[in-house]
Amino acid sequence: MDGRMCSRPTCRNYADRTLTYDYDDRMMAIGPLLDARQEGGYDLCDVHAARIQPPAGWTIVQHRAEA
Numbered sequence: 784m785d786g787r788m789c790s791r792p793t794c795r796n797y798a799d800r801t802l803t804y805d806y807d808d809r810m811m812a813i814g815p816l817l818d819a820r821q822e823g824g825y826d827l828c829d830v831h832a833a834r835i836q837p838p839a840g841w842t843i844v845q846h847r848a849e850a
Contacts, residue, residue, distance in 0.1 A: 786798060786816075787816070787820070787826050788826070789826060789827050789828040789831055790825040790826050790827060791827065791828075791831045794828060794830075794831060796828035796829075796830065796831075797828060798816055798826030798827055798828055799815075799816055799827070799828055799829045799832065800813050800814065800815065800816055800826070800827050800828075800829065800832040801813070801814055801815070801816050801817045801821065801824050801825070801826055801827070802824060802825040802826075802827055802832065802835060803821065803823065803824045803825075804823065809838075809840055809841045809842070810837075810841060810842050810843070810844060811835065811837050811841060811842070811843045811844070812843075812844045812845075812846065813827070813832050813835065813843065813844070813845050813846065814845075814846035815846065815847075
């Protein structure tokens, strides 16, 4: 396989999703894996993306790929 690996230490799964932060709005966004790495973004496997919890006072937005 030719994909990127999950950003979580010791994880050996391929990344399926990208996590980004908006510090001004105190929001996290998880969406489909971007074509290229984004500065400040984290590539995550589906397992780790599902486990992400926002800090207190933050919101999280999940963007799903269109079927």
